[in-house]
Amino acid sequence: MFSFRFKTIFILFILFFVCIIVRLFQLQIVESDKYKGISKTRRIATHPLDSTRGSIFDRNGNILAIDQHTFDISVNYKNLLYCSITLMKKTIPRITGLEVHKQTKKSCRDCHANQDIWLKKLSHLLNIPQVKLLECTGQAIEKVEKLKQNMEQKYGRAIRIKEETDFYPIVSEVDWEKIIQIETKQDDFPGIRVTPRPERIYPEQTLASHILGYIGKLTADEWQAQSDKWNNFILASSSAGHETMSLLYDGYAENDMIGRTGVEAYYEDELHGLRGKRFEEITCKNTQIEKVVLERPPVPGNDLYLTIDSQIQAHAEKSLGTNSGAIIVMNPWTGEIVAMASNPRFNPNTVEKDFRKLNKHPSKPFLNRAIQGALPPGSIFKVITTTAALSSNRITTQTTFECPGYIRYKNILFRCWSEYGHGLVTAEDAIPYSCNVFFFETAKMLPGETLYSWAKKFGIGEKTGIDLPHEKAGNIPKLATTASTMNVAIGQGALLTTPLQLARVYAAIANGGTLVQPHILLKITNSQGETVRTFQSKNIQKLSVSPDIINMLRTSLQEVVSRGTAKGKGLDVYKVAGKTGTAETGRHKDNHAWFVGYAPYDNPEYCFVILVEHTPGHGGDVAGPIARELMTLLFPEIDAAS
Structure with missing residues (x-):
């Protein structure tokens, strides 16, 4: 019984094996010419699919940056080349040098009569002259022909390069109605492809431009760096068992857009997303698409929700007017930046067009003065002394x-x-009246290393760690002499601080002695609206300052408004506590006017910094009225009551 069953299984196995051999013989020997022909006439082409960059919102969900799809029309290189030859009279050495080209009596237009069908149809549809459509193709043709020539010289034979099968854009931002006509009548437009392209839009124009930043095209070196980064990511994914990652998705493409400044740059990895892929079977002879084999949609980038309140941001920018300077509004308990205005500003929508002019402008509109403007703080520093x-x-x-x-x-x-002079002065008088002599005398009794050490404890001379690129650390000099200590004690000399560093110092006084980490990010969400992560502060320090000293400082800062250098500026109704400062630049009647503080002083909700650069006025006179205007929006209920 067992012998019969074994023989049956063995015979079935032999028959199965013979069937496989016969089929392989048929495919590889009998029908080899058929499949060789198919492989020579058809190829699988891979095309990347652009991902949508994540949007940026303020804390209330108002859109600050978003991708909008626009449509470009691209043409297959072969069609583009022959139309350029026939219509633009462009000479291509490799074609004019061919024997078949020399022997024929026909013109290129006669030989390739159908190559310009797309051009005539497209010109009529878009109402754009044919010559105008071909104007921008010269650079692409020159690049492809040069690459082809180099490859052929390298290998010593004719070579068909990948770039000859690619599509090249000739019209951008085509109306949707025209796109529909092209898509529904593809036979009338041979060799044409409609390419959706995301375009970055900043609906509020110049609002918060230094916070948002802008995007720009990758340079060759950056593309190589991003390619290496993507390849390393693929290797890591493969090691982790995710081998399909490289098959289904792509990293950056040449000439892709990348964040240059602001949160666009800092959170580039979150915003960029993953480019998808389309696998198409094409006919090699005419590069027509036979069918789509596989398409993997791109993964959109994550969305950012910022701590910024766009209404307060707009009011802060308006309050600065035409002055060069900065305004910061921050939550003193959490470090959330509610507003960060820097003037002059730029429009991120038009940076590409205006870059050279803006970059050379003496007012430095790309400079984010709130985190990059390192200036002497003047009397603002006296609380540290x-x-x-x-x-x-x-x-x-x-x-x-x-x-x-x-x-x-x-x-x-x-x-x-x-x-x-101010007569006989105590510390509680010196801060409201901003008496320099008191602090000169104090500095004579205060070792330079002690003042230096306390300045460092307050974060002076160090970056705050805000989630924005290119932050400056400022400078706190080593105080080797009494004279240098006296200068720094009043915020002058080689001492340089940024507005954000000073916001952090006064927030610490407002909250009872904690140095918070300023930050712009509130949360990150994915395309389904799910929260991926929220900001987690890592740089929070508790200062070793006694409560009695903190209370003395807070009382003195209240009195700056009630009886000191900010008296009569209309700030007492808002319960503002703060310090004015006038930092000399060394030029006659040229100062930096400061006002730094918080409100209300009995339960601080906001810490603020106001800086006006290069003004003949003083801190209280110049920055005080701006602070009053800022308070009207921060505390509208007080204005309504009065």
Whole structure:
């Protein structure tokens, strides 16, 4: 019984094996010419599919940046080439040098009568002269022919390169109605392909341009770097068991767009998405598409929700007017940037067209002054000098100094801003009146390394870690002499700070002594609206400042508005606490005017920084009214009540 079953199985196995051999013989020997012919006449072509870049929203869901699809028309190189030869009279050496071309008495137009069908049809449909349609093709033809020539010289024979089968754009941003006509009558437009292309739109024009940034085309070096990065990613994916990643998706393409500045650059990996692929079977003779074998849709980039309130941002930019400078509004408890205005600004919609002019403009419109403008802070720095002196017990709140309007140290005359002086002054008077002499005297008692150390504790001379590119660290100099310490004590000398660093310092006073991490990102969501991640602060530090010193500083900053250098600016109704500052530039009547503070002082909701560069005025006179205008939007209920 078992012998019979074994023989049956063995015979079936032999028959199955013989069938396979016969079929292979038929395919590889008998029908080999048939399949060789098919392989020579047909190919599988791969075409990338552009992904949609993620959108950017403000904290309330208002659109700040979005991709809108526009349509380009591209033409197969062969059709493009012969139309360029016949209509534009362009000479192609490899064609004019052919024997068959030399011997024929016919013109190129006679030999290739059907090659311009697409051109006539398209010209009529779009109402664009044929010559106009071909004007932009010269560069593409020159590039392909040069590449082909180099390859043929390298291998010593005629070679058909991939670029000869590609499609090249000739018309951009075609109306949808025209696109429908082309798509529904493809036989009338041989060799033409409609290519959807995402176009980055910034609906609010110049609003928050330094925060958003802009995008630009990859350079050759950047494309190579991105290609290497993608290849490494593919290798890692394969190692992890995701071998289909390289088959289904693509990384960056040549001339792809990439974020250059702002969150467009900082969150490029989140925004970019993954390009899909289309696999097409084409006829090699005329490069016509026979069928789509496989299409993998692209994966859209993730969306960003920012901490910015676009209404407050717009008001801050309006408050700056035509002044060069910056305004920052920040939550002192979380570090969320509610507004960050920098002027002059630029329009990210037109950067590509205006780049050269903007880049050479003396006002430096690409400079984000809020994080890149490193300037002397002037009297804004005096809260750090006070903290250093009180914390090291060099002075007490009862320490007094006489201010006659100046002080001599060795052979150097140090002047107070008040020509007549302030009389007998304590620390609680020195901050509201911004008495330079008090801080000169304090600096004489304060070792330079102590002041330097406390400035570093407050984050001066270091980047805040905000999620924006190209932030500057500023500079806190080593204080080797008493004279240099006296200069830095009032925010002058070689001391340089950014507006964002000062926002962080005053936020720490407002919240009780914590250095928060400023940030722009609120959350990231995918194309289904699901939250991928939220911002997690990593750079939060608790300052070792006693509550008594914090309370003394807060009281003094309140009195800046009630009886000090910001008195009479209309800020007391908003319960503003802050410090004015006038930093000298070294040129006659040329200052940087500052006002930094928070409101309301009994329960701070906002910390703010106002900077106006290169003005003849002083901090309170120039920045004070701007602060008043800013408060009207931050606290509209107070205006309504009054």
